[in-house]
Amino acid sequence: MTNATSTATTKKPAKATDNPVTLAIDIGGSGLKAMLVDPEGKPVSERERIPTPEVPKPTLVLEELDKLVGVLPDFDRVSVGFPGVIKRGVTYTAVNLNPEWIEYPLQAVLEKRWKRPVRVANDAAVQGYGAIYxxxxxxxxxxxxxxxSALFTNGRLCPGLExxxxxWKKATYEDYLGRRGLDKDGKKKWNKSxxxxxxxxxxxxNWDHLFIGGGNTKKIDFELPKNSTIVSNETGLLGGVMLWKDDVLGE
Structure with missing residues (x-):
């Protein structure tokens, strides 16, 4: 992937198709992932990944996303999972990225950059769409x-949960269960939390089912409740096709 020289900015506008291919992107604090999926949410390319820039400002992240897109085949539309609050394609929070993402029109920027229709949603919501019943x-x-986090009722997203x-306790859920909590408290105490x-x-x-995803699920060392499931990181990409269902974002 590091040898690729082409970028998605050179691709021609998509033509109308009855079987659109979705470029699914997951923007994370440590990695940027991309995969092409068909209308049923099944992968039609390899999953590509590169590290998130050390200083994850919008311009630097977009440059890295261009590299990801440049090594993938053509696509018709784009779905993006982003770690923060999203409203009508604008990113309003990005605690684990950079302050420059606050009120950043990510959807409009990508549409102009890649000449494709784009939809953006919270990353946990996208992962949920790939996993929920x-x-x-x-x-x-x-x-x-x-x-x-993302909460669904009968398949419909309740947006903006965060x-x-x-x-929670003496801080927030993320202070205990995010990477800084794991590094500070150690694996044993993190599992207890x-x-x-x-x-x-x-x-x-009063959830009926709990889904747990993310890279640190591999550190879980206790038996989960019977009505819970660990989901793979790939579901954060496969759920991207659901963003194109009518009014699915609930905004």
Missing amino acids: NRGVELVLTLGTGMG LGHHP LQEAIEQTAHTF
């Missing part, structure tokens, strides 16, 4: 650089 109350938690930044958080969210949301 569309039955009852379903909560998604992602454990990575920060702690992402549970990671809610007060996660068990307590699962119990707390069960009482708060």
Whole structure:
């Protein structure tokens, strides 16, 4: 991938098609991922990944995304999962990236840059779309650089939850369950905090099923409740096709 010289900015505008290919992108605090998926949400390319820039300002992240897109085949539309609050394609928070993302028109910028229609949503919501059963109350938690969250009722997203930044114990959920909490407290205490958080969210949301994703799921060393599932990082890309369903974002 590092030898690629072409970028998506050189691609021609997409033609109308009955079977659109979606470029699914996941912007994370440590990595940028991309994959092409078909209308059913199945992969039609390899999953590509490169590190997130050390200083993850919008201009630098977009330059790296160009490199990812440049090594993939052509596509018709774009879905982006972003770690923060999104409203009508604008990023309003980016705690684990850079302040320059606040009120950044990411959707409009990418549409102009890549000459494709684009939809942007919270990354945990996109991962949820790739995992949920569309039955009852379903909560998604992602454990990575920060702690992402998404809540669904009968498959419909309740936007803007950002549970990671809610007060919990002496700080916030993310302070205990994000990477800084893991580094500060160690694996054993982090697992204990996660068990307590699962119990707390069960009482708060009365969820029917819990989905847990993110790179730090591999550090979980206790038995999860029977109505919970660990999902792969790939679901954060496969769920991207759902952003093109009518009114799915609930904005």
